[in-house]
Amino acid sequence: MNDYFKRLHTTELQKVRKDIIYHLIRMKSFDESSFQKKWMVIVDATWLQTYADKQDEYCMCREYTNEDGSKRKLWYRMALEAKIVLADDLVVSFDTEFIENNA
Known part of the structure; x- marks a missing residue:
């Protein structure tokens, strides 16, 4: 399984995730959860990892004063x-x- 996921491109995983949600909605599995016949979508920023040293040029940085x-x-x-x-x-x-x- 790990070998398969190593070769799989992340866009393919995103497509699978969207396809599953699409099919759940089409099957009307969660129709009672819709709000006025519309789906609620929320947006959330999530802090994933923290490092003591810069890992690469894409890392965000915050400076603190002790x-x-x-x-x-x-x-x-x-x-x-x-x-x-x-x-x-x-x-x-x-x-x-x-x-x-x-930057």
Whole structure:
């Protein structure tokens, strides 16, 4: 399974995720969860990883000042997630966009 996922391009995984949600909606599996016959979509920024050192040119950076006046940097990765609410206790991510440092 790991070998398969190593060769699989991420766009294919995103397509599978969207296809599953599309089929669930078409099968009317969660029709009672729609709001006025429309689906609720939420957008959420998620903090994924934190590093003490810069990993690559795409890492975001935040600088903190310690109590003694010294400064330290925190490197991190974030992603923006679009999610569809299918039930009271079921929220499914259908698209992910990584937030990258372009400076």
